[in-house]
Amino acid sequence: MYYLYIATGLAVLISLIADSERTLKGCKIALKKFVTILPAFLGMLMLVSIILFLIPDRVISQYLGSSNIFTGVLFASFLGSITLMPGFIAFPLCGILLKKGVLYLVLSAFTTTLMMVGILTYPIEKAYFGTKVTILRNIISLFIALIVAVMTGIFFGEIF
Amino acid sequence: MxxxxxxxxxxxxxxxxxxxxxxxxxxxxxxxxxxxxxxxxxxxxxVLPCAFILIGLFEVWVKRQTVEKHFGQEAGIRGYIWAVLLAGTTVGGLYVAFPLAYSLHSKGARLNVIFTYLGASAICRIPMVIFEVSFMGVKFTAIRLLVSLPLVIVTSILLGDYLVKRSYKPMEGK
Incomplete structure (x- = not known):
């Protein structure tokens, strides 16, 4: 995380030295863009806070551990699509689940949908790219996630 | 509204x-x-204040021609490579990638490349990948990247071309 602050600080510094007026203009643009998109972010945060309450970690472990591969993948991609969690929470959770015997392909479906399919980021994505593109991109992402899950299953010898 | x-x-x-x-x-x-x-x-x-400041600086410093050259129509395959590399260094998640993708597009990056960037920034941000490897193993991560990245690029091309045919424009004035 710190390298982001350092990089931003350096960028601003260099920009200031090069042209302070232009830097100020850039910061104004940044502020304006930030304020414009703020309601969408607020919407996302509200959704996230409610969904995470309704679906805590133990529910995720419970459903992903189901013995049937098909329902496991189905639940995994469903949960992955409707939740949003940072990698530093998701991967340790998956590590624990893996030790508990949850299949690689189920975890792959979960992590890939978690990363690519964003029902909770819908308000933000829609604000920038419109409803149609948002829906199309998310459906495509879901299919990619399913293909990735199947391939993972094949390579780890969990299916076929 | x-x-x-x-x-x-x-x-x-x-x-x-x-x-x-x-x-x-x-x-x-x-x-x-x-x-x-x-x-x-x-x-x-x-994350967000830094991300938006960087986007603001990007808007005032990077010329339209530069973006067009590296991410536009004439960039060809290099555009996709740049998009994936840029995605690797993106911090945060898709919520940071959306505004940057939007800025890139308004400076002349083509849609195909934008969608590649969005997809790639979901799946191959370097800090996240390092984290993933340490918990899930190299094999898991390698399969995931090798399968998803080509699919992301192919579907981005299809989606981009489809939208260009429909003369799609992203939202105005964000």
Whole structure:
């Protein structure tokens, strides 16, 4: 995380030295863009806070551990699509689940949908790219996630 | 838009009232939702100001021609490579990638490349990949990247071309 602050600080510094007026203009643009998109972010945060309450970690472990591969993948991609969690929470959770015997392909479906399919980021994505593109991109992402899950299953010898 | 806005304001007010009441009367689920909200807001506030400042600087310094050259029509295959590399260094998540993708597109990056960037920034941000490897193993991560990245690029091309044919334009004035 710190390298982001350092990089931003350096960028601003260099920009200031090069042209302070232009830097100020850039910061104004940044502020304006930030304020414009703020309601969408607020919407996302509200959704996230409610969904995470309704679906805590133990529910995720419970459903992903189901013995049937098909329902496991189905639940995994469903949960992955409707939740949003940072990698530093998701991967340790998956590590624990893996030790508990949850299949690689189920975890792959979960992590890939978690990363690519964003029902909770819908308000933000829609604000920038419109409803149609948002829906199309998310459906495509879901299919990619399913293909990735199947391939993972094949390579780890969990299916076929 | 007006009716939409008032629905939004009503929703936000309900949410805030609900949280305030929960904390006042000790309603547990409400308090938990409130904690979720604050911890996630904090996470984003750590990333977003930097991200938007960088986007602002990008807007004033990077010339349209430069973006067009590397991410535009004439860039060809190099455009996709740049998009994946840029995605690897993106911090945060898709919520940071959307505004940057939007800025890139308004400076002349083609849609195909933008969607590749969005997809790639979901699946191959370097800090996240390092984290993933340490918990899931190299094999898992390698399969995931080798399968998903080509699919992301191919579907981006299909989606981009489809939208160009429909003369699609992203939202104005964001």
């Amino acid at each position: 007006k009716r939409n806005d008032s629905i939004k304001i009503a929703g936000i007010s309900c949410y805030i009232l609900f949280l305030a009441a929960s904390f006042a009367y000790g309603f547990k689920p409400g308090k938990e939702i409130g904690h979720n909200f604050f911890s996630f807001s904090l996470d984003m506030l750590k």
